[in-house]
Amino acid sequence: IIFEALDQCQISVAGLIVALLTSQQYENHYYVTDLLTCSREIPHAFSQHPASQHQFALHLFRIAENMYLQELCCLMSENSGWHFKASNTSTKQLEDFSLKEMAWDMEDTTPEWWSLLGVLL
DSSP: OHHHHHHHTTOOHHHHHHHHHHOGGGTTOHHHHHHHHTTTHHHHHHHHSTTTHHHHHHHHHHHHHHHHHHHHHHHHSGGGSOOOOGGGOOHHHHHHOOHHHHHHHHHHHOHHHHHHHHHHO
């Protein structure tokens, strides 16, 4: 019955899921809440399906890569407060510099990147 209804509405299962997750009107809908509750199980099911294992792993890698790049861009921006030019830096600024403070700030502003660094180190 469900597949017939989707066919009748000319929408695929994937189209329905994308609409549920991206349309603001469904933000608090029961089915969206259910999808979000199962957000760990669904990717696991994709990763176990023989036809999608490799493609799914590559897709997850690209998502993670983009997240890390966004955090790094934020960290390297002049607005981060850690950007400086050696030619314009005073002795006082160098003396006041704290590596611990910088690490705490990195952990706060780029939590996923910080987590990855912890795993790699």
